[in-house]
Amino acid sequence: MTLKLDQVSKKVGGAQHLYPLDLELKPGLNVLIGPTLAGKTSLMRLMAGLDKPSSGRILMDGREVTDMPIQKRSVAMVYQQFINYPSFTVYDNLASPLRLAGLAKAEIERRVREMAALLHLEPYLERLPGELSGGQQQRTAMARALIKDASLLLFDEPLVNLDYKLREELRAEMREIFQRRQAVVVYATTEPLEALLLGGASTVLDAGRVLQHGPTLEVYHRPATVRAGQIFSDPPMNTVLGKVEDGMAWLGEQIGLPLAGHLTDLAPGRYRFGVRANHLFIAPGSAEDVAINAVTQLAEVNGSETFIHITHHDGTYWVVQEEGVHSLGLGKEIQIYVHPRHLFVYDEADRLVAAPRSERRLAATPPEPETRHGAH
């Protein structure tokens, strides 16, 4: 089963929510990543058939479904809010799609028990959704979506309203659940980390446009545009205008790096350079590291790591993600270090011309799902 969008767009009133886009989604996991208002939900609603596209066609397995009523499509959706039938017990919630499909009672019973076991809902089958915690409610919603073996499964930021601990737990489980499915699974998120943990293919969406589509790791390692790079990094990728001149890459006016490794073949000219925050360090890591003199603006401690916001005196602004808790005084002069091998280079037309080679080599091994830094 494949889902194909052909020149699909959505306009509501005078506002263009989605610009005409082409997209082909294959069975397996497809992550839709983009900031809020990127059009993720609009796109999913079109895929589900809840809204009609303003133009274009939607094809499932080559068959046009644009005007097909939703009841006839094989689609299930999980929302950001916990949506269940409040007046049905968990058992009846799970059984409802099967009953509508006209399955035998024993078969329904078997499948509900099986799904409840998979999502750890067995003790709650006789309860109403209102009597469950948020995590259990969302599990119920997921179970109901998964139980009917739909060929298109849509998850619209299902973990956003859960607390951190539950989110981690469900995320790990979902990866396993998705892997066993033949369906096209579409999963919308704003978090690059979530996309990397789930793997599969990724589509980067921004302001109603598809910026990039490809295998998740490929998108992570070679973001096609500056904006895609920013969306697929958290905190957003640092970018700075610069140039290549006299065998040196200049980040801004004063930070010069030798053209080595993947930068060797860069032609002279103006470029935009990008460095992920986790590739900037407050201590030199090797002899080739280039120091940047900067002033600290803000240091946020985020769990076991610190985000240090700094400005260079030429006005460029950087965010450094550093392991451990660092208390740095504000307005302090510090030096941060960048290695040329971590640079992303975009030309003036916003096309990726060079991406870190080391990352591409690492791409062969998937990132560790347990750590927050899946892909260094």
Added chain:
Amino acid sequence: MSKRRLGLIIYFTFLLLPLYWMFVMSLQTTESILGGFSLWPRDITLANYTKIFTDQSWYSGYINSIIYVSMNTVISLLAALPAAYAFSRYSFIGDKHMFFWLLTNRMAPPAVFLLPFFQLYSTFGLIDTHIAVAIAHCLFNVPLAVWILEGFMSGIPREIDETAYLDGYSFPRFFLTVFIPLIRAGIGVTAFFCFMFSWVELLLARTLTTTSAKPIAAIMTRTQSAAGLDWGLLAAAGILTIVPGALVVYFVRNYMTKGFALGRV
């Protein structure tokens, strides 16, 4: 005793005194009512109640009222449920104006509609039927029902509807098996208000009926005769008029609070 409690006692005294007085009167004969002043009933008699329950011309008034009130409540709900759903879920040209226009129907005094109604109902031969009164009362009960139900329906996330459609529910099945149970509190409150307004309305009910569908309120006016008013009988009829309303309030009292909280009641 706190000021607050004193205030409440005064309030309830004013509120309940007329009811108490009517109750006292209903247990006495007209002679003893007019005979002298007493705070509690002397010569207690149930003759007034007996008369109402045994005299066909009296109890048929209650039956007529209950018939057209029930009919009206059912019609109002059946008309208002789909309308309220449309107002809460869809946007269409002029939806807000129409919603407000519905409400303005309640602002017009029923007397304005009296003459056209009388003419129309005569033409269709509906005068002195229960359905005539039931339909006439829809004039102010349907807008009210739409208004109350829309509030309850908008409190149900739209995503539940969508999930149901994705699960394969057809609209009628979803509406009856999933949606109605979710707004049953709203339906209870709405039914109560339809009941109440239709039960107390006298002008239209009296004008559109002559004998066979005459409401109790109209029959009560018969107690006036050349010999003066039959105070005891009138009071007993009044007490019996309050009973159905009080019963309905008792059953929907929990839902009412929810309705008030939604600001729609």
